Amino acid sequence: MPAAARPSLPTGPRPAAPDLNRSAVARYLQLATLFRRRVEQGIWLPGTQIPTVDDLAAEYGVARATIRQALDQLAGEGLIERFRAKGTFVSTTPPQRLWCDVETDWNGLLRSREGAHIEILSDTPGQDPQSLPASEGLPAPLYRHLRRRHWRDNQPFLLADVWLDERLSPQITTEDLTTKTALRLVASIPGVRIAQARQTLTIGAADVEAAAQLHIPLNAPIAHVHRLAIDPDGTLLLIANGTYRGDMVRIDVKLR
8 A cells, every 4th residue: 555545435424323133144144245345336446445343333333253254254354454543445456356247048048158178076876857946848768967067267156957868978077077057968969959058147135055156155145046058858958056256247138
């Protein structure tokens, strides 16, 4: 930090503080999310000093230790810097955020992400269709269950469970499993036709497993994506359930 004092954030009327007691999520995690959004939305600008721990504790009606826990989250993410006897400042060069587009058209869903690689966490053949999540279509005799984790720039951004009609397995290589999106695994097989495909997206919070696998805090925002593919005979060829990091996902929908 330069010798001259950095600018502080402008003062003025603030919106009413949220009621942190209305959620089961720990208060410090709720506050970390609020503070993170202030940085990401430019409310707390790079190079500016943020309010003191005492000011934030008074604003939100919580203990100073809770504010420190929340700020620890931001410091760990490289969003803020602390300087002894000077205060806490928004980083002048915040870390590059990885934007992962959740595609909304067929061609986009088949396209692999540049610079990404896929880690196979487990591969279990011979799964009874009754063990699958509830879905549409006529079940195949057996399914192959894959759990995969997608990485880019040394950061995991997607945890996915994939169930494939096991009769397709002989036509899928190990390279396919580590390079192709779930729908492309099926769509690229010669002679296989997809008559119906569907995608559903919901927003949620990371549980213990998702937080550990995606390297994010417990209860951090995530996006759940459910995809399926059905052949012309009505057979369910594929189910793919993905969990995306909420801080690294973007959904663009062309309206016209």
